Amino acid sequence: MMTAPAALAVEDLRTEFRIAGTWRSAVRGVSFSLARNETLALVGESGCGKSVTALSIMGLVQPPLGRVAGGKILLEGQEVAGLPEKQWEKLRGDRIGMIFQEPMTSLNPVMTVGDQVAEALVIHKGLSRAAALEKARALFEEVKIPSAATRLREYPHQFSGGMRQRVMIAMALACEPAVLLADEPTTALDVTIQAQVLGLLADLRERHGMAVLFITHNLGVVAQIADRVAVMYAGQIVEEGPVANIFAGPAHPYTRALFAAIPRLDQPHQALSAIPGRVPPLDAMPVGCAFASRCADKRAGCEAPQVLAHVGAAHRVRCHVATGATAFEAAGVAAQDTR
């Protein structure tokens, strides 16, 4: 159906961690695909598995602590799950880049920022150090770090949080990756700096045609930058669709509850409602819908495994109440979906 392979396709990803001697799934069958020049926002609260999904895609979940137990990760059509570390090192920073949440802790404090950006170019593109530093200077200008040439020779502690995040972005972009994973890149920043960084990321995506997987818990940020949204809960995608559909008509009870739980600047005197209860722990995950115990619409059928089914053209929901699909019918839909 598609002519070119998606920049990134993840199929039925399962990532497990060892807890008290037993492997428990933190990511339970996540599938999505990401086209060039598209931003997919992965939304959810802490512990829902969104960061683990990104780390799995980067090949950073490794035994003995954790493992990718199943599924496919296709980077520009190439299967990368289970590659040996040597080959991963060729891909990371070259075809796939990542921006982490904490710009304070993810830079090397004893290396100049210029060298840190140049390092990727020396390793992946075989440039000389001088040529790589020159490219790094151009990258600094692109991410709008003022007086780029002098700041190249400075150390991370001489940079503010927003500037460090720009260094991280420059580093991730150095080799012009096809896919950029941004894990809560603006969460640690102030709103005005967040606005600058979001604007910058949008410009860069446009210019380089990258596919961006943007992980966040902030629905305001999602509304600003995403083309499509996937909402995660307890290791599964519970709702997925174009950003306009998700915000105009959230169909999964969890997505609706999330919207009702955020105070809004544009709606005075709004009634806020909290979500009762908490996420089931990894070692007591129910067979059926993981949200059922907190759900106001709980009814018969919720105890059965739920499948993502269509409620609109590109809008899919993992809830039999919203989709009207029984597990049996949904299995049929799912079979059609995977073609």
Added chain:
Amino acid sequence: MSEPLLSVQGLRKHFVQRKGFPRPRTVIVRAVEDVSFTIAPGEAFGLVGESGCGKSTAARALLRLIEPDAGQVTYRGQDVRSARGSALKALRRKMQIVFQDPYSSLDPRQTIGSALMEPMRVHGIATGRDARDRAAALLEEVGLPPGALDRLPHEFSGGQRQRIGIARALTLEPELIVADEPVSALDVSVQAQVLLLLKQLRERRGLSFLFVSHDLSVVRWFCDRVAVMYLGRIVEEGPSGRVLADPLHPYAKMLREASPVPDPAQRGVLPRIVGEIPSAANPPPGCPFHPRCAQAMPVCSTTAPRWTSAAGGGGVACHLHG
């Protein structure tokens, strides 16, 4: 207007730092330069601004958790800064604080019951059986089971710990709660639970709040009045409906425009913001915001703007409106 519960006039706090190697230099960080506001009984007053603007320092200085350098703080007509001994102890009973980080603000080796009963003993409110009953009742009020009394902080999640922090602040039956970013370390759904709890307590106990936050939407939801701080000064103040919906000061406008609204129809309005908040060790002369202000005039870089009353309540410190 009735007598304010808390009145702060010209509060100032400078920190002296020695830094640099090999020749250390003395740097004066002007964290709080000049802050004045009042809180009426039963009112929730919000203090908003970005990191480093001095909002937390102001909150702590008025409680004398750090001693302010200058200014006047009066609580129900009583001078807080000159209070000593038992008078200070009595004042402390009336003003309590809830901290931002629920992980570091509880003693990891003290049971919850002990943490709640200690202030009661210190202030001679209750001891023994009576104190334990009060502590259990407080836990119930903040939505935790009485069984939590004998447990340790690590057994609780972030949201539950913040509830414990709130219960601790309530042990002395205060009239004013200073809440320093009480929900910013929490997840969306937990944040809503804690906000609802705070609002419920406010209504039930008639509490007043000084609510420090960087999140404009949380402040708009919780507070009656709000002050926007920039580099140690309040640049705009007024009813939260007016200040957050229709800000006058260019900085308040920038903050509002930069706060993302969860509505994809309103996208593309991300403002082009220049620069970052300057260091409080070296604030610009005149209006502290002028180097980043799109509407700056020559006068802004030389003269600090006067405080001017605004239509719709409150006031603003800006030459455009002065």
